[in-house]
Amino acid sequence: MYSRSSLDDHVRPQTEEEKELYKLLSDVTQRPATSLSSRWSEPSLTLHTIEVSGPKNATIIPGLVKSQVSVRIVPDQDLDTITEALIAYLESSFKTLQSPNNLKVLPRADPA
Numbered sequence: 001m002y003s004r005s006s007l008d009d010h011v012r013p014q015t016e017e018e019k020e021l022y023k024l025l026s027d028v029t030q031r032p033a034t035s036l037s038s039r040w041s042e043p044s045l046t047l048h049t050i051e052v053s054g055p056k057n058a059t060i061i062p063g064l065v066k067s068q069v070s071v072r073i074v075p076d077q078d079l080d081t082i083t084e085a086l087i088a089y090l091e092s093s094f095k096t097l098q099s100p101n102n103l104k105v106l107p108r109a110d111p112a
Contacts, residue, residue, distance in 0.1 A: 007043045010076045014041060044072045045086070083107050 014022075014037065026033040038044075047069050052062035071086065073079055087105050094103040 007045060007071070007082065009081075010078070011041075011043060011074055012076055041074055043074050043077060043082075046070050046072075 018041070019033075019037075022033040022037045025031075025036050029036065047067065049066070049068045051066040053064040054060060054062050071079075071082055073082060087107065090105055091103060
């Protein structure tokens with residue numbers, strides 16, 4: 001099952017030296033150290049788009065829905081493991097809906 005903890009698997013804890021460096025960067029950039037740290041050393045999952053077919057009317061159930069997500073991984077994480085956990089979670093969640101519709105997940109890794 002996919003969870004936030006799945007995304008956090010194999011994330012190394014920050015060292016005291018790294019925490020001090022983020023504080024220094026925070027002084028230089030005038031941005032919170034926690035913001036810098038989360039952007040540079042923590043994984044994330046972002047939902048970018050949701051596209052629906054047909055009229056853009058909230059009262060009509062579309063025949064097709066597409067979405068794009070991205071996953072940012074950090075050192076010591078394995079993209080294939082994260083991808084497999086996310087797909088398994090999406091498929092099991094969809095199955096619980098008992099929908100007559102289909103779910104198709106097309107993973108694609110873009111070069112960094």
